[in-house]
Amino acid sequence: MSEIIKTDVVIVGAGPTGLFAVFELGLLDIKAHLIDILPKPGGQCAELYPEKPIYDIPGFPMVTGQGLVDNLMQQIEPFGPTFHYNEMVEGLEVLGTPEAPAFRVRTDGGKVFETKAVVVAAGGGSFQPKRPPVATIEAYENSSVFYAVRKMEDFRDRTVLIVGGGDSALDWTLNLHPIAKRIILMHRRDDFRAAPHSVNAMRELVASKQMDLLIGQIAGLKGEDGQLSAVSVKTADGVVDVACDRMLPFFGLTMKLGPIADWGLNLHEQLVPVDTEKFETNAPGIFAIGDINTYPGKLKLILSGFHEAALAAQKVHRYVYPEKKLLFQYTTSSTNLQKKLGVS
Amino acid sequence: MTKITFIDAAGQSRTVDAEDGSTVMETALKNAVPGIEAECGGACACATCHVYVEESWVEKLPKAESMEEDMLDFAFDVRPSSRLSCQIKVGPALDGLIVTTPEKQG
Ligand SMILES: Cc1cc2nc3c(=O)[nH]c(=O)nc-3n(C[C@H](O)[C@H](O)[C@H](O)COP(=O)(O)OP(=O)(O)OC[C@H]3O[C@@H](n4cnc5c(N)ncnc54)[C@H](O)[C@@H]3O)c2cc1C
Numbered sequence: 001m002s003e004i005i006k007t008d009v010v011i012v013g014a015g016p017t018g019l020f021a022v023f024e025l026g027l028l029d030i031k032a033h034l035i036d037i038l039p040k041p042g043g044q045c046a047e048l049y050p051e052k053p054i055y056d057i058p059g060f061p062m063v064t065g066q067g068l069v070d071n072l073m074q075q076i077e078p079f080g081p082t083f084h085y086n087e088m089v090e091g092l093e094v095l096g097t098p099e100a101p102a103f104r105v106r107t108d109g110g111k112v113f114e115t116k117a118v119v120v121a122a123g124g125g126s127f128q129p130k131r132p133p134v135a136t137i138e139a140y141e142n143s144s145v146f147y148a149v150r151k152m153e154d155f156r157d158r159t160v161l162i163v164g165g166g167d168s169a170l171d172w173t174l175n176l177h178p179i180a181k182r183i184i185l186m187h188r189r190d191d192f193r194a195a196p197h198s199v200n201a202m203r204e205l206v207a208s209k210q211m212d213l214l215i216g217q218i219a220g221l222k223g224e225d226g227q228l229s230a231v232s233v234k235t236a237d238g239v240v241d242v243a244c245d246r247m248l249p250f251f252g253l254t255m256k257l258g259p260i261a262d263w264g265l266n267l268h269e270q271l272v273p274v275d276t277e278k279f280e281t282n283a284p285g286i287f288a289i290g291d292i293n294t295y296p297g298k299l300k301l302i303l304s305g306f307h308e309a310a311l312a313a314q315k316v317h318r319y320v321y322p323e324k325k326l327l328f329q330y331t332t333s334s335t336n337l338q339k340k341l342g343v344s
Numbered sequence: 345m346t347k348i349t350f351i352d353a354a355g356q357s358r359t360v361d362a363e364d365g366s367t368v369m370e371t372a373l374k375n376a377v378p379g380i381e382a383e384c385g386g387a388c389a390c391a392t393c394h395v396y397v398e399e400s401w402v403e404k405l406p407k408a409e410s411m412e413e414d415m416l417d418f419a420f421d422v423r424p425s426s427r428l429s430c431q432i433k434v435g436p437a438l439d440g441l442i443v444t445t446p447e448k449q450g
């Protein structure tokens with residue numbers, strides 16, 4: 001087992017709410033580790049609409065999704081949060097008592113944390129690859145069908161069908177081409193969203209017959225015991241079988257509640273009910289803020305998540321520093337807060 | 345009022361009034377038409393508002409922009425009649441439009 005990381009707070013999810021929680025906790029001298037399954041911060045803002053304008057962030061007449069995330073990252077920098085990307089929080093175990101809570105948090109990458117409080121800022125759930133809706137696909141997952149390349153070796157000397165038209169599909173086509181037996185790239189149309197230079201490189205490989213390009217869509221899978229032997233493909237000329245023993249479908253990401261459902265938290269329609277004073281769940285020491293929570297009047301807006309982060313931080317302080325009294329202070333005038341922000 | 349008919353994958357049909365200026369996706373949600381999820385709320389960022397436009401309407405609708413075509417790559421069983429319903433604006437010219445929802449949104 002890897003070394004246990006000890007911290008005040010683990011924040012599940014690095015969306016705008018999780019990021020701002022670092023700020024509010026930081027003002028109260030509480031250190032945070034953030035974990036997100038995505039390779040970058042920003043949650044929905046960065047993943048779903050980085051270039052779209054947002055008009056209802058107080059004080060910003062207009063800011064793009066990515067612009068907001070960049071600003072938040074700058075704003076929380078003085079507090080030196082630690083980010084753990086590409087990791088999904090899987091397990092959450094209660095170690096302490098309701099008066100002095102403590103938790104053990106485990107990720108799918110094998111990291112283990114021990115923490116005094118957990119802030120669940122998981123939005124609509126963790127971003128996970130979309131699974132093509134073909135029967136029996138689950139039987140092949142992680143043996144023949146993969147949604148990401150973790151080890152290139154899994155593809156050596158294999159006939160790999162890569163499905164999609166974006167950067168992931170094209171990048172892996174080019175990266176796996178040298179080690180695979182054969183690469184077949186399949187897309188629904190002969191038009192690719194991916195970066196033009198990778199599209200050109202792919203077209204050259206096709207022209208020199210070093211790989212195949214197929215225009216079509218997945219219709220079914222053939223094989224036995226999780227070992228893929230062919231994919232049925234719907235093309236303009238009818239359904240054909242394409243022999244292959246590995247498939248990599250890239251259809252983007254969707255949000256799934258995921259392991260949060262197993263943490264002993266009350267759930268209401270895939271959301272975590274909280275009180276509106278501390279935004280604490282039914283489990284003392286576990287908080288839920290942002291899109292993941294629900295309470296009477298809840299609005300799934302970024303500004304609600306910010307407000308919830310500020311209030312939750314007050315209660316987290318009671319758990320982390322039970323003996324200290326909290327003084328209400330403004331960042332404008334408190335030299336103490338300004339020192340923490342590195343501006344005084 | 346502009347009328348739009350939604351047929352679900354099982355063949356059940358629902359005709360509803362659509363507000364001009366709204367979108368076909370919004371019309372579906374407002375009228376609790378099943379089969380359209382619209383996870384991203386119409387930002388052309390999720391492809392879970394995928395519909396098949398009835399053959400005779402395909403040519404009558406304004407063509408999909410490249411953003412919509414790109415997003416359709418994330419939908420499944422895409423056909424020549426496929427559209428993202430959040431990108432179809434409702435107006436009087438759409439009166440009588442018929443769309444079918446797919447068996448499953450991505
Ligand atoms: C197209 C679009 C436009 C929008 N426009 C606006 C707008 O104009 N104004 C506005 O206020 N709001 C808008 N929203 C809503 C806004 O984006 C959300 O309210 C906001 O992103 C919620 O932030 P969050 O931090 O709570 O969750 P999210 O942004 O969903 O982030 C949650 C993060 O947690 C991660 N996560 C979840 N579970 C786990 C796990 N078990 N392990 C590891 N990581 C996990 C996820 O991968 C994700 O990165 C819009 C949303 C969309 C999709």
Ligand code: FES
Nearest residue numbers: 386388390391430
């Ligand atoms: S609602 Fe998301 S793309 Fe149409």
